[in-house]
Amino acid sequence: MNRPKRWDQPFDPEMRFEQAEILMARPEFSNIDDSRFPAATPLFDILMNDCRVIEYQPGDLVIREGDYGNSAFLLLAGGLRIVTNPDLPPRILGRGGIRKKNFFAILRQIWRRNKIPEMRKYDSNITQGTEDLRVNLFDAEGAKNVFDFGSDGIKLKDKYHSVLLGGGAIVGEIAALGRVQRTASAYAESKITLLEIRWQGLRDIRKYDPGWRTMIDENYREKMLKTQLETHPDFSDFDTATLNKISAATLFETYGEYEWTRSFRKELAKQSDIIGTDAEPWVAREGDYADGLLLIGAGFARITSSIGKGHRNLGYLSAGDYFGMHELYTAWKDGKEQQWQVSLSALGYLHVLRIPSHVLHELVFPNLQKPPEMPAEQEKKPLSADATLAWAIDERLINGTQSMMINMDLCVRCDDCVRACEAGHDGNPRFLRRGKTQGKWMAAHACMHCVDPVCMIGCPTGAIHRTPEGVVVINDKTCIGCATCANSCPYDNIRMVTIRDTSGNNLHDPNTGEAIKKATKCDLCISQYGGPACVRACPHGALQRIDFKSSNWLKEEI
Amino acid sequence: MILLRRLIFNPDIKIFIFLWLVAASIFFTIAIPLWQAESLLEAPEMVSGYSLFGCILVLGFFRVRKHLSMFSLVKTRWWFTAHAILGLLALAFYVLHVDSWWPQSGYVQLLAVLMFAVTVTGFLGYVIEKVFPMRLTQQGSEILFSQIPEAVHQLISEAENLMLEVNKNTASDTLSRHYLETLKWFFQKPRFVRSHILGGRSAGYWLSQQFVTVNRYLDENEKGYSAQLEKLARKKLDIDFNYTVQGIMKIWLLLHVPLSAALILMSLWHLLLVNIYLL
Numbered sequence: 001m002n003r004p005k006r007w008d009q010p011f012d013p014e015m016r017f018e019q020a021e022i023l024m025a026r027p028e029f030s031n032i033d034d035s036r037f038p039a040a041t042p043l044f045d046i047l048m049n050d051c052r053v054i055e056y057q058p059g060d061l062v063i064r065e066g067d068y069g070n071s072a073f074l075l076l077a078g079g080l081r082i083v084t085n086p087d088l089p090p091r092i093l094g095r096g097g098i099r100k101k102n103f104f105a106i107l108r109q110i111w112r113r114n115k116i117p118e119m120r121k122y123d124s125n126i127t128q129g130t131e132d133l134r135v136n137l138f139d140a141e142g143a144k145n146v147f148d149f150g151s152d153g154i155k156l157k158d159k160y161h162s163v164l165l166g167g168g169a170i171v172g173e174i175a176a177l178g179r180v181q182r183t184a185s186a187y188a189e190s191k192i193t194l195l196e197i198r199w200q201g202l203r204d205i206r207k208y209d210p211g212w213r214t215m216i217d218e219n220y221r222e223k224m225l226k227t228q229l230e231t232h233p234d235f236s237d238f239d240t241a242t243l244n245k246i247s248a249a250t251l252f253e254t255y256g257e258y259e260w261t262r263s264f265r266k267e268l269a270k271q272s273d274i275i276g277t278d279a280e281p282w283v284a285r286e287g288d289y290a291d292g293l294l295l296i297g298a299g300f301a302r303i304t305s306s307i308g309k310g311h312r313n314l315g316y317l318s319a320g321d322y323f324g325m326h327e328l329y330t331a332w333k334d335g336k337e338q339q340w341q342v343s344l345s346a347l348g349y350l351h352v353l354r355i356p357s358h359v360l361h362e363l364v365f366p367n368l369q370k371p372p373e374m375p376a377e378q379e380k381k382p383l384s385a386d387a388t389l390a391w392a393i394d395e396r397l398i399n400g401t402q403s404m405m406i407n408m409d410l411c412v413r414c415d416d417c418v419r420a421c422e423a424g425h426d427g428n429p430r431f432l433r434r435g436k437t438q439g440k441w442m443a444a445h446a447c448m449h450c451v452d453p454v455c456m457i458g459c460p461t462g463a464i465h466r467t468p469e470g471v472v473v474i475n476d477k478t479c480i481g482c483a484t485c486a487n488s489c490p491y492d493n494i495r496m497v498t499i500r501d502t503s504g505n506n507l508h509d510p511n512t513g514e515a516i517k518k519a520t521k522c523d524l525c526i527s528q529y530g531g532p533a534c535v536r537a538c539p540h541g542a543l544q545r546i547d548f549k550s551s552n553w554l555k556e557e558i
Numbered sequence: 559m560i561l562l563r564r565l566i567f568n569p570d571i572k573i574f575i576f577l578w579l580v581a582a583s584i585f586f587t588i589a590i591p592l593w594q595a596e597s598l599l600e601a602p603e604m605v606s607g608y609s610l611f612g613c614i615l616v617l618g619f620f621r622v623r624k625h626l627s628m629f630s631l632v633k634t635r636w637w638f639t640a641h642a643i644l645g646l647l648a649l650a651f652y653v654l655h656v657d658s659w660w661p662q663s664g665y666v667q668l669l670a671v672l673m674f675a676v677t678v679t680g681f682l683g684y685v686i687e688k689v690f691p692m693r694l695t696q697q698g699s700e701i702l703f704s705q706i707p708e709a710v711h712q713l714i715s716e717a718e719n720l721m722l723e724v725n726k727n728t729a730s731d732t733l734s735r736h737y738l739e740t741l742k743w744f745f746q747k748p749r750f751v752r753s754h755i756l757g758g759r760s761a762g763y764w765l766s767q768q769f770v771t772v773n774r775y776l777d778e779n780e781k782g783y784s785a786q787l788e789k790l791a792r793k794k795l796d797i798d799f800n801y802t803v804q805g806i807m808k809i810w811l812l813l814h815v816p817l818s819a820a821l822i823l824m825s826l827w828h829l830l831l832v833n834i835y836l837l
């Protein structure tokens with residue numbers, strides 16, 4: 001199999017040449033200087049391959065607050081209403097449905113354990129629902145609490161603050177490029193036509209057209225960057241004027257692949273050393289001129305140094321971390337030439353904010369309260385200390401906030417963890433006690449509740465979502481069994497199951513005859529008390545849930 | 559120094575020490591008054607007996623707790639530690655109660671046998687659970703216990719197909735004869751169980767000898783098949799090791815749990831008899 005190429009699969013295979021020509025004539029694109037685009041990726045081809053035109057009916061939900069999306073929307077015609085505050089109720093957005101069980105419900109679990117796997121008490125007419133995936137807020141359950149249905153039309157209740165956007169407006173670009181959650185919901189006020197631009201296309205238009213770049217960057221600076229800088233420990237003491245200057249000079253860069261799904265991972269597995277390849281491109285290389293401080297906006301990056309004919313893993317960075325502060329500060333203080341001492345490469349997708357050196361020299365370093373801390377010197381440790389770190393990075397375990405790590409030297413293979421999980425989930429265990437191993441550690445197939453949840457990109461109904469506590473859960477009632485999340489999970493931690501009725505028979509779609517499936521995964525026992533039952537049930541303390549970012553687990557292992 | 563600091567500040571160690579202190583306090587709170595004022599008490603055996611029975615009941619609750627995983631009843635690991643410590647405390651109360659290691663009268667000796675059997679299986683289980691997981695991890699290729707029969711069946715089928723192939727392609731039956739005479743025995747059932755339990759290498763040594771022996775009579779073509787068969791046999795060796803070690807980790811509980819249930823029932827019977835006839 002050849003390595004897949006861009007545009008092997010257009011965003012919309014039915015996009016027509018004439019449609020792209022009409023789009024090219026619109027002011028948003030006609031003002032773009034096409035000669036700035038490389039011959040391999042002309043603007044017209046971006047519109048043909050990275051965009052699609054969609055029509056929405058009044059009330060159709062276009063953007064769901066809290067979702068991770070990889071597209072931005074250009075409003076071509078009609079009115080799009082954005083609900084800014086407060087957020088729409090979770091129920092109307094297809095979420096919720098998970099409540100803590102009360103004491104008696106928990107007690108009942110002792111004797112009311114289902115013998116039938118994946119049994120659900122649904123109507124017999126349940127359909128798989130793969131045809132019309134749109135949610136219409138006007139028809140949704142609980143719509144009367146959100147909208148006033150008057151004779152003069154349907155209006156959002158006064159308690160919701162909202163903004164109505166007209167033709168030419170662009171929305172969702174920050175979430176798409178920054179890989180962050182959407183901050184507000186948007187629905188079609190009237191019949192609307194939208195141009196959905198997927199991430200790759202948006203990145204290229206921004207890269208080659210100064211107008212789009214200025215517009216997107218200004219939005220980003222205004223909505224995200226200031227907050228990021230204000231909350232950063234090294235910048236939090238600076239006054240607003242200085243922060244504004246830093247913000248204005250900051251450059252935005254993106255690297256790597258947005259959707260590093262399972263198929264992509266299989267490709268990676270074929271290569272022995274992917275560092276520095278297209279799959280893991282360089283962001284900064286050892287020995288090169290260090291031109292600015294790198295702040296990680298989203299995604300992960302690997303820090304390496306050259307050793308022999310390969311690269312030694314020294315650590316990794318994730319959102320909120322920075323690269324090069326100590327090196328740049330030391331070089332500035334000593335008046336030496338600035339060179340990167342180590343290298344940085346993008347793991348999967350990486351969004352970087354580059355603060356140029358001259359800004360650091362002028363505004364940051366002279367005003368620092370204390371010198372930046374020296375990073376941990378992994379290089380001084382023996383090579384054998386790298387094994388677990390390299391494993392955690394290569395397997396992207398670093399993405400986990402609740403990775404199930406089992407110490408196999410302590411685990412007696414009793415499966416009490418599996419039984420405890422089963423007891424809390426109606427007789428259906430939500431993880432597998434097997435997985436990849438390194439030394440005594442096994443990363444079991446249980447949802448890791450990732451920092452960067454690839455599974456949440458593309459769910460058509462919003463069934464998979466993150467709770468305010470940070471737990472990634474699936475609303476069983478709104479899951480349509482499309483398997484988008486299961487196919488996207490790079491760790492194989494989401495399973496599609498065929499559901500059954502109370503007699504134990506498989507449920508089938510009456511229209512297609514196909515078995516009804518649902519996506520299932522670990523929900524950290526969110527409906528129970530006392531945290532994940534698997535951890536509590538392990539008699540030898542072998543099973544742990546690890547947050548790679550905040551815990552010291554990895555540091556202790558290396 | 560780092561190790562010492564880790565030990566001191568390790569919350570696990572703190573709880574472990576705490577549980578030991580609680581167990582020791584319970585024992586001495588009950589035992590010292592019994593020793594000091596044995597003559598003043600009308601029936602000191604009642605105090606030690608009820609203490610022993612209480613210990614046995616709490617020990618038995620560890621099994622019940624496993625079925626109550628939906629309740630937040632302290633992590634099971636602390637129940638397990640407390641279970642081990644309480645087991646020793648029960649043994650101490652037993653000695654205090656009987657006033658020797660072996661009782662003199664009839665059915666009470668059966669109770670003592672059960673008590674010792676539960677203690678011995680419990681101690682054995684503790685050692686097994688501390689030693690065997692590590693051996694399994696270090697062996698490398700692990701297979702789920704429930705998948706072992708299927709894996710063995712698959713291996714036998716592959717080995718037999720290979721023998722049919724070698725007969726067909728080499729026009730010689732030396733290797734297949736050796737398979738039927740000797741190696742089939744190895745493939746059919748878990749073998750060298752004792753060696754696997756004790757950590758010996760006799761299985762691997764035996765296997766090497768079988769292939770050294772037969773390879774003397776094979777040509778280069780047949781040796782290729784012999785190497786393939788040895789690869790399958792080595793896989794079987796790994797499966798046997800998994801079967802033995804994982805099996806032992808499960809089997810000891812099949813002794814410990816029923817014996818414990820019998821001990822609880824017999825203790826209850828003993829309690830009833832004492833209360834009805836002796837008081």
